[in-house]
Structure formats: C-alpha cells, structure tokens
Amino acid sequence: MMTQIRRKHAGNRIVELFEAYLLNHAHGLFSSLGRLTRTPFTSAMTVLVLAIAVSLASSFYIVVANVEQLTGNLESSNQMSLFLHEGITDAAGQKLMEQLQQNPSVAEVKYISKKQALEEFKANSGFSDALNALERNPLPSVIQVLPRNALEHSEDIEKLMADFKQLPQVEFVQVDMQWVARLQTIMLIASRGVLLVSLLLGFAVTFITGNTIRLELQNRQDEVFISKLVGATHAFIQRPFLYTGFWLGFISGFLGWLIVTVMLLILESPVEKLSTLYNSSFELLFLSFSEFLLLLMISAALAVLGSWAVLHYQLRQLKPQ
C-alpha cells in the first residue's frame, strides 16, 4: 500500500518535472525574444551584421545557381565542325562526308551546305534583313563530325583534329563545344568558391553570435551566480541564452533571405530585358521555399552552435563569489 502510494507519488513528480521542463523551454523561447526587444538598438545591430553575412552567402549561391541554369542545358560534347574551302561544291562535300563516315573514330557526320547554313543563320540570328542585303552567301559549307564516345581523351581528339586538317578540302577544324567544357569547369570552380566563402560566412555567423552571447552572459552575471547558488544546472542556466542565439540566427536568416529577394527583384526586369534581346527564355531564379527554410535552419543552427560553444566554456569559468 505504502509503496504503491510512493510509486504513484514518484510518477506524479516525473510528470511534474516534465511539465515544468516544457514550460521552462516555452518561457526561455519567449522571454529571450522579449529581452532582445528591450535593447532594440544593440539587437538590431547584431541582427543586421548577421543578416548581411547570411545574405552574402545566399546571394553568391543564387548567382551561381542562375548561371548554372544558363549553362546547364548546354551539353558538353566534342562535336567538331570541318569548314570547307570556298570552291568545294556540294557534291564534293557530300562525297567527303561519305568518306569520313568510314572512319572508325567517327560516330556521326552531317553535311550542311552553304545554303542551309545561311537559312539557319537567318532564322536564328535576327540579322535576316542584313543578310538579304548581301550579294553573295559568305558562309562556307560545313561537315559536322561527332567522334565516338570512346574518344574521351583530349589527345585522341587532337589527333583526329590534326588528321582532318590534313584533308585538302578542309580549310579549318573547330571543336565546337570546347568553350562549354571550359565554362563548365569555370562554373565548377565558382561553385566550389561559393561553398568556401559560405563556409567562412557561416563561421562569421557562429562567432558573431558567440560573442554577442558572451557579452550578454557578462551583463547577466549576477543572475547566473544566483541561479547557480540556488541549485540551477548548467542546462537550466544556458537555456535562455541558447534561445537568444536561436532568435538571432532565425531572424537573421529571414532578413538575409529578404535582402537577397529584394536584390533579385531589383535585377529581375533588366535581366528580363537582356534575355529578350538574346531571344532567350531565361528567367531569373529566386530562392525556392525549401531553400528558404533551409536558410532559416542553417543560420539558426549556426547561431545556436556559436552560443552553445561560448556557454559551454564560460559557464564553467563563472564561479559565484
């Protein structure tokens, strides 16, 4: 009977502890926000600095994402264009094409006559009127050659190129998509660079928040001492400070997103204009909803991490006198 009562009592105490724990978290969440609004100037300064760091990282990210969008649909291939001499007739061109098709290194060939080239150029360039004014067709005939996939190595490509150059009918050879490969490599470097810069900015968010929390801890030293003396655990004492860190990160994440979005909105119409001038259907890419959520989460997590590191170290140092 007694043990039953005692067990029931212990159970109640656990429920009570849990309720108090949740209440304490809720209190920490809201009181830390209230505390931030009580020193509006200091809080605003900190949040702005953090938001700028967040917006820098995310604007680099979105710029790379936009350029990648632009270059992503250009497939890297080693397609070559063999430009033929002026005097080569269509029949001779066709014959050369058939000859090239026999080459085991060649997967596909396509002959584009002078006339076809001109039609295509007129249709795509927007210079049709100017071209009509020309007395004669300035474009050469072209044979497009797609090498076999086996020819991944650039030496093989170069050897093939050298062979084609030897042909008497060919004026010069161009590997069409070399620039795409180069651009894609540049983009790879750029996105890796963005990653590194974002990492640095992430460190900045962590350290700025950590330092803010350190100052806050110093301002509230008495409270920390007294709490320690009445039996508060470190977890209890650091809770409101961690929530302060969380709010700093969360609000900065939101503000950072806002800054990037406003910047993109400002850029949107000139980009659109440029896109029309290029006959392109390019549309400026904004941060998606899931990227927005991710941004909030990352900046809040980094801020909490910075706060935690400082609290973990400093709370041990702070001993009541």
Add this chain to the structure above:
Amino acid sequence: MLKFEHVSKRYPDAGEALTDVSFHLQRGEMAFLTGRSGAGKSTLLKLIAMMEQCTRGNIFLDGQNISRISDRKIPYMRRNLGLIFQDYKLLNDRTVFDNVALPLVVSGYNHQEVARRVRASLDKVGLLGKERKHPLALSGGEQQRVGIARAIVNKPKLILADEPTGNLDPDLSAEVMHMFEQFKQVGVTVLVATHDIELINHLEHRVLTLDKGHLVAS
C-alpha cells in the same frame, strides 16, 4: 546533519585559510560562526556551499560527502541548502515573487506548486501582499526578508546565513534572528556567520569561533 572532519583549505597564493577544522551540527541545531575578518568564516561557508573544495579532510552534508563532489552533482546537492547573504543577492529586475520562486523553478516544480510555496514562504517572513513589488522598492529589512523567503522556499535541511544582519538595525536584526529560531524549531539546521557579539551573547546558541583558520571554540 553537517559534519567537518579535519578540514583544511589552502589557497595557492594566500596560504592556509582553514586548518584542521572539525565539528558536527545536529539536525535542528542552530549555531553561530564567528571570528575576526580573515579568520576563515567565508572560506568555511564557501566549502559548505560547494563554491570551493577543501584541500584536506571530509565534509558531510546530510550523510553525503561533499568534499569531493563532482561538478555535475553540485546543483542537486545545493538544493538542500538555503543561502542568505549580507547584500541579499536579489535580482532587481524581477519581482519579489520571481525572486522567491527561483529555487523552485530551477528544481522543476509546476506552476501551482510554485505559487503555493512562494506564498507560504512570503507569509512566514511577513511579506505576503508584496509579491508584485520589485526589490528596490522595498526597505533593506524587507529585502533581507525576501532573501530569507527565497532560502526557505525549497524546504532546505540546512540554512547558511552570511552576516545576515550586517546591514540591519538592532530591531530588525532581532526579528531576523527570531525567524531563524523558528526554522530551528521545525528541524532545520541553521548556521549563522556573524561578528555581532552582542547578538550572539543575547541568544543562547552554540558558537563556533575561528581564529586564523583554527577552530578555537565550539
């Protein structure tokens, strides 16, 4: 309840503050701790409050050895203590209620229980009805009573008071001492550090006297 066994405390740069101190306070016993400034009163209190660790010897609080206690256990052990300070150590940006409630909040009591115990505690020190006030709006005597209410709210087994009447006039001091005697009546052990000889002589309790770190009378 509180037992010192050959306790010594040496500070690296200030030498030995306590030397071979032994005494035993029973449950429900009240004692004064006295001695000149620098005799080791503060050091002794700090050892009991687990703010410092002794260099040699053992200290038992309610049967548990606190002289080698781990940092992790200190908060839980401190919940058995009620600490009262000369400068009250109240949080001036919080209400009387919140100040008194702090020990209960850190121990994880629910809202109703906190409210009930805080009111009971404030009632004992005669401050019921001042819950909503801030400490700075109260007199020195009232602030000290808030401090006392905070010390007893968690029903501690041992109350430690460091010069609790240092800033109070004789009438208020007598009132505070009267309160301590009431706590003793209900089985709480009370240790009061003071150099107010008149007060000590007036009340008949055990006196622990320190002189240059040695316990010369108990």
